[in-house]
């Protein structure tokens with residue numbers, strides 16, 4: 738019989754609560770690759786502030802090394818600068834604690850807005866091994882939901898048969914820094930089309946090495 742050896746994970750928290758500047762509750766919904774749903778990550782006030790600070794700066798989202806627009810991703814988005822303001826500093830520090838990765842490895846926080854019919858088709862967050870960006874590749878993601886979506890907009894993982902419904906202040910975390918590339922590939926995921934209402938999310942991507 739082949740022994741099942743579990744790989745080490747980045748998210749290394751025990752129990753079901755993280756006592757940070759607020760109490761964040763979490764539940765592991767897949768062990769390998771690790772997928773975690775977290776509640777109470779972002780307060781109502783922070784959700785509102787993130788939306789208000791970004792709404793006049795949104796542009797049609799781009800993807801890939803060439804930064805082109807594509808039907809793959811029809812949302813609008815923007816990035817905050819690192820340490821852009823006190824709110825961003827507070828949230829980045831909380832995220833860094835949750836993701837268990839120093840803030841120096843964090844890309845700027847991205848805000849995404851989807852209107853009805855808009856989606857982000859299934860994709861990997863890590864860069865293709867042949868791309869330039871892969872030399873300091875992404876290793877983990879946390880998607881935070883900033884509003885209540887009336888209908889649709891789930892984050893889905895087709896290879897894992899998992900789907901997470903957006904809930905204001907909650908988040909989904911996953912990582913893809915496994916030695917076994919099959920595990921990384923299982924983190925294929927997408928944002929399902931919004932059916933009614935808007936969907937606002939903040940995405941944090943972490944890199945293997947520092948980028949700031």
Ligand SMILES: O=C(O)CCC(=O)C(=O)O
Nearest residue numbers: 880891892927928938940
């Ligand atoms: O909108 C979602 O549910 C997923 C977003 C996402 O996959 C990303 O920002 O990389």
Ligand SMILES: [Fe+2]
Nearest residue numbers: 860861862926
């Ligand atoms: Fe993604």
